[in-house]
Amino acid sequence: MTKYIQFGIALIAAWSLCIPAWGQGTAHASPAIAAASSYGAAVAITGGTNGTDEPILTIKKRVDEVNVLFIATDRHGKFVRNLNQSDFSILDDHKPVQAIVNFRRETDLPIQMGLLVDVSASVRSRFDFEKEAATGFLQHVLRPGYDKAFVVGFNKNSQLTQDFTDNVQLLSAGVHELNDGGGTALYDAIYKACKEKLHERTDRPVRKAIIVLSDGEDNQSEVTRSQAIEMAQRSEVLIYAISTDDSGLILRGDKVLEDLASATGGRAFFPFKMKDITHSFAAIEDELRSQYAVAYKPSDFDADGRYRSIEIIALKKDLQVRARRGYYAPRQ
Numbered sequence: 001m002t003k004y005i006q007f008g009i010a011l012i013a014a015w016s017l018c019i020p021a022w023g024q025g026t027a028h029a030s031p032a033i034a035a036a037s038s039y040g041a042a043v044a045i046t047g048g049t050n051g052t053d054e055p056i057l058t059i060k061k062r063v064d065e066v067n068v069l070f071i072a073t074d075r076h077g078k079f080v081r082n083l084n085q086s087d088f089s090i091l092d093d094h095k096p097v098q099a100i101v102n103f104r105r106e107t108d109l110p111i112q113m114g115l116l117v118d119v120s121a122s123v124r125s126r127f128d129f130e131k132e133a134a135t136g137f138l139q140h141v142l143r144p145g146y147d148k149a150f151v152v153g154f155n156k157n158s159q160l161t162q163d164f165t166d167n168v169q170l171l172s173a174g175v176h177e178l179n180d181g182g183g184t185a186l187y188d189a190i191y192k193a194c195k196e197k198l199h200e201r202t203d204r205p206v207r208k209a210i211i212v213l214s215d216g217e218d219n220q221s222e223v224t225r226s227q228a229i230e231m232a233q234r235s236e237v238l239i240y241a242i243s244t245d246d247s248g249l250i251l252r253g254d255k256v257l258e259d260l261a262s263a264t265g266g267r268a269f270f271p272f273k274m275k276d277i278t279h280s281f282a283a284i285e286d287e288l289r290s291q292y293a294v295a296y297k298p299s300d301f302d303a304d305g306r307y308r309s310i311e312i313i314a315l316k317k318d319l320q321v322r323a324r325r326g327y328y329a330p331r332q
Contacts, residue, residue, distance in 0.1 A: 064301045065101060065297055066297075067293065068296075068323055068324070069109075069293050070312050072087075072292065072320070072322075073322070074319060079287070079290040080319060081107075083292065085103035087319075088294075089313045091309075091310070091311040091313070092296070092298035092309070092311075093300070094311075097298055097299060099296065099297045107289050109206055110148075111141065111206065112149075113209045113211065115149060115171075115213075116152050116190065117134065117151070117152070117175070117214075118154060118244060119154065119155050119179060119180045120154075120155040120181070120183055121182060122184065122217060123213075123215060126244055127244075130213050130242075130244060134175050135168075135172045136278065137211075137282075137285065138168050138172070140281075142168055144167075145166060148164045148166050150165070150174075153179075154189035155182030155183055155184060155185070157182075157185065158193070161174035161175070161177045183220040184219055185219075186212070186218040186221060191228045194210070195235065207238070207288060209237060209288065210232070210239050210240070211241075211242065211281075212239060212240070215245040215251070216243065216251075216255075216257040217256075225260070230328075232263070233326065236324075236327075238264050239261050239263075240268075241257035242280045243268070245270070263324070264324050265324035267322070269283065294312070304331065305328060305329055305331035308328075308329055309325060309326040310325065310327065
């Protein structure tokens with residue numbers, strides 16, 4: 001008769017933000033950015049008699065933490081960068097949080113970013129100018145050895161013209177390789193970019209963002225808008241949208257772009273004049289360097305995989321907060 005004791009320790013970590021290869025990846029849920037992470041410790045005791053194993057006893061302890069990146073602006077829309085933890089109230093799943101673990105101003109996190117360019121026939125009028133503006137944006141934002149970006153053109157299909165790199169020349173070549181024409185599968189493009197390029201966790205905090213240039217009119221996607229938003233939330237990706245519509249009218253696609261951006265803590269821009277496209281890119285650059293980060297423990301947390309809302313409320317008058325609407329709890 002032989003008895004033995006095994007001790008196993010399992011650690012599951014989730015801090016925001018990542019990079020698998022295009023065509024790989026599976027789904028999970030900050031910054032604005034919210035990430036839920038579970039740290040579990042388990043002790044398993046097993047024994048056997050005459051080759052028959054006894055039942056395994058497992059003891060687990062879990063600590064859950066959510067990380068969110070968010071923006072604070074005044075009533076004129078200008079960033080407010082000198083606020084403290086005491087200036088905000090945070091609700092998770094409509095309840096006050098159990099504890100604030102960390103609060104800080106984040107101006108220098110590494111960026112992992114996807115540039116998704118609508119190349120369908122509907123964007124033809126401003127297509128060349130938008131490519132030039134996008135290239136200029138990448139030149140200003142990306143810091144070699146620190147930030148990375150990839151380029152995707154989409155109509156009814158998505159085409160990766162440049163994978164993750166910090167080389168702006170390669171990214172510029174990827175942008176200029178894009179050719180316009182065809183239908184529009186916007187939701188598919190966002191879903192695929194999040195799942196296959198930005199979904200995996202990193203071992204250090206990063207900002208993950210997608211910049212979408214599109215008129216917001218989708219007529220080819222297999223996934224729904226809500227599914228695209230969910231994948232972005234699970235991947236902790238901010239969506240920034242720059243409208244390619246130059247009609248001067250408020251169209252259906254405008255609401256789509258607004259919804260995609262606000263659900264993830266990003267922002268939608270509607271430039272009417274050509275030069276306003278460049279201003280939109282400059283505003284996104286400024287915003288990516290003007291965020292706050294908070295880590296907290298939610299109250300009554302269950303690792304059940306369900307969606308939990310996030311509300312960050314500024315206690316000072318005339319301040320507005322923009323953050324993602326929520327996150328998906330990990331499933332144990």
